[in-house]
Amino acid sequence: MPSAPKTTSAATAALPAPSEPAGGGARSRRNRRLRAPDRYWVRLTAALAVLAALVRVPSFLRPVWNPDEGYLAVQARMLAHGGVLYDTVVDRKPPLLPWLYEGLFAVFGDDSLWPPRAAAVVAQLATALLLASVARRRWGGRAGAAAGAGYLLLSIGLAPEDTQAASFGVFMLPWTALAFWAADRRRWGPAGLAVAGAALTKQTGGAVLLPVLWMLWSARRAPEPPGRAAALRLLAGCVLPVAAVAILTGPSRFVFWTVTGSGSYASASGAWGVALGRGLGNAGILAAAGAAFIVPAVLAAARGGGAGRLTADLWVWLGASALGVVFGFQFYGHYFLQLIPPLVLIGVGALRGLPRWWPAAIAWTVLASAAFAVWGLTAPRTELDHADAVAAAVRARTGPGETVLVWGMHPEQYWLSGRAPASRYLTAGFLTNFSGGRGGARVGERYAVPGAWRTFGEEAALRPADLIVDDSRGAPYAPALTPTLRRMLDTGYRPVDTVGGAVLYARLPAPR
Incomplete structure (x- = not known):
């Protein structure tokens, strides 16, 4: 007969713990401080930090990767010498990244772009850790590690001028991942703040609000559904930082330069062929780099979400990110960075139902990342x-x-x-x-x-x-x-x- 399940009686629970051997008290206390979940994150953080630095080695090997980096560097110098953002210093982008460049230059000097590039490594590491946390909470530790490492490997899966530059797309991603992470834990105020941070880094980062709203709406069926207070916290988190920045920079100037003044620029009228060609080309590059995530994701979608492993919020996040890519009809390669975080999570979740695919998926992703790293090291100058x-x-x-x-x-x-x-x-x-x-x-x-x-x-x-x-x-x-x-x-x-x-x-x- 099968043995009865083990139970703990009240008397047994009340027994004192066995005495510790002499000299073992300090070691035991250290072990209690560093529990298994802590060891998991210490080891994973160290491994992902090394990987984040490795995949971005090409970033540090040339003075400028693209005009966006050059623009940000010049903006930062102008701001440091008394320029006024959206007045004597203008751009169509939100202000967080120009301010970050200005601050880094003030501390480390403005003769090199290594400070923002080092910050970009930290940003990519933060994104990877947030995705790992989401995946671990849903599917376990192995999935968490796969999501973090998979994201970093795929993060350079486009032309190097789009991935190795310390530009808007890279610094937007930690905010989008944080917004999803917070909403996944029903922390609506922080989720709203993260949405605002994403939008204030790059306008299309605000698209992450869609999956956050979906998660808030879906939570109404939970045993303890969020009430109006949760929605108000989310709204306040989204609106108040943006309003504060608008007041700081001048409301009319802020709205003009980040929203209303770019109508002609955001139009593809007369150039649909060029735009679509660029879009298809960059989509093809990312599809080749991320095939190990995309193919399982497609199979999961065909099977109705992967037998419960993939929830609708992930698909909504991917769809919202696709809208961010399409917005403006420019289809530059760095626009596609926004797709990578939800794509990696969906791919990892789908691979949970395809255990035999893991070795091939790992091998493909590592080899593809190595190829893109070589591209970064040898790209024409x-x-x-x-x-x-x-x-x-x-x-x-x-x-x-x-x-x-x-x-x-x-x-x-x-x-x-x-x-x-x-x-x-x-x-x-x-x-x-x-x-x-x-x-x-x-x-x-x-x-x-x-x-x-x-x-x-x-x-x-x-x-x-x-x-x-x-x-x-x-x-x-x-x-x-x-x-x-x-x-x-x-x-x-x-x-x-x-x-x-x-x-x-x-x-x-x-x-x-």
Whole structure:
């Protein structure tokens, strides 16, 4: 007969614990302090920290990865020298990352981007640990470790300029993972704060509000359903930080630069082919890198959620992230980073029902990550070499106190040259609506940010640039296609040098 289940009587429970051997008290106390769950997290955190550093080694091997890093570096310098965000320092992005760059530069100096890149390693580690916590709570310790490691390996599964840069997408992800983690534990106030943090890092980060709302709505069927107070805590967490930042930066300016002033930029009118081609290309790259998660996820969806292992909140998170990718119809590779956290969780949950797939899934993910790391180590430096050459020419023809206008889409030239911008508009895109995501569609002065040319003229009249660099190199925003800039060059400047297709114009002496 089967043995009876073990029970603990009240008398047995009241018995004192066995006495400890001499000298064992301290060891026992240490063991109690470091319980099994603690040991799990200590070991996992250490392992994931090493992995996070390894996959981001390429990040530290070149001065700038993409124009977003260059833009943030120049913004931070301008803010440190008295610039005002959304006034004399402008961008279409929320303020948290420019402020982070400014703070890191203040502490560590602004001659290198290693501080924000080190912060990016921490951000990726935080995201991995939050995903591991969600997976462990739902499916156990092995799933938690797989989710954390799987996320870090897949986090570089796009072109290196999209994954290795310390840019908006990377710093948005810890906030989105924290929002989901908090909602999963019914901590609605912190979930709202995390949603606000995501949106204040990058607008599309606010899409994580959808799965959070879904989880709040689904919790009404719980034994202790959340009441109106929970919804109010979530709402306050979302709204109050955004309102505080808006008041700090100026409500009208904040709304204009982060929401209403980007209508033309967010449109793919006239360039649907370019946008869709880029979107399909980047989706294909991520699909190849994440096949070990995507294939089980597809099978789980076909089977109706993986026999209960996958709940609807994960699918809602993935769908909301897809909306974030689509928003703006630009489809740059770093937009797809938003898909990775929910995709990894869904894939790990689905693999729970496919035990024989684990070795193949691990092998594929490790090999794919290694391939992308090699790509990062060997990626061409063509644009970086051009920016370095232009920056060297700018330094040679200007002094430290002189200002420069770079007419192009590579603001890192300001940072590399160590010269201050002559305008708050750090790329020609603000004045012509040019974007690589659309090619040459809807480009010209009439598509500029509203009021930009008037402000640009005022800046030029107050303090004209000592040197103008025409780095258009045949792009549809070239001076020949931009009459206002052409007149400025014709009447006040003369060409003095050419570097890799970029033309440098020196200011003419003022008439006597």
